[in-house]
Amino acid sequence: MKRDSAGAIKRRYPRATVTEKAGAPGAIEVRPVFVAPRALLPWNKLGARLEFRLPEGQNVVLSETFGISVLLRYQAEFVNYLYDQLAARLP
Numbered sequence: 001m002k003r004d005s006a007g008a009i010k011r012r013y014p015r016a017t018v019t020e021k022a023g024a025p026g027a028i029e030v031r032p033v034f035v036a037p038r039a040l041l042p043w044n045k046l047g048a049r050l051e052f053r054l055p056e057g058q059n060v061v062l063s064e065t066f067g068i069s070v071l072l073r074y075q076a077e078f079v080n081y082l083y084d085q086l087a088a089r090l091p
Helices: 002-012 068-088
Strands: 029-035 045-053 059-067
Touching: 002 029, 002 068, 029 068, 045 068, 059 068
Parallel strands: none
Antiparallel strands: 029 045, 045 059
């Protein structure tokens, strides 16, 4: 998920630098979260969330839910698709 979410952010902001150093000056810490239901039933939803911690200490959360049909459509590229959809909503 780290790689997929970092890739989505880099595609949205090509000049961004992705680093694992949380203490880098001016860095925005991003935590990807994937939320799966207990059972993969057609009416259940899958969720994806990006939690941002800004340098000023403010927390911002961007989340979206997706139907199981999206998982079936994108299969191996599903997580990439999730985080690309979230990154597209960033300013």
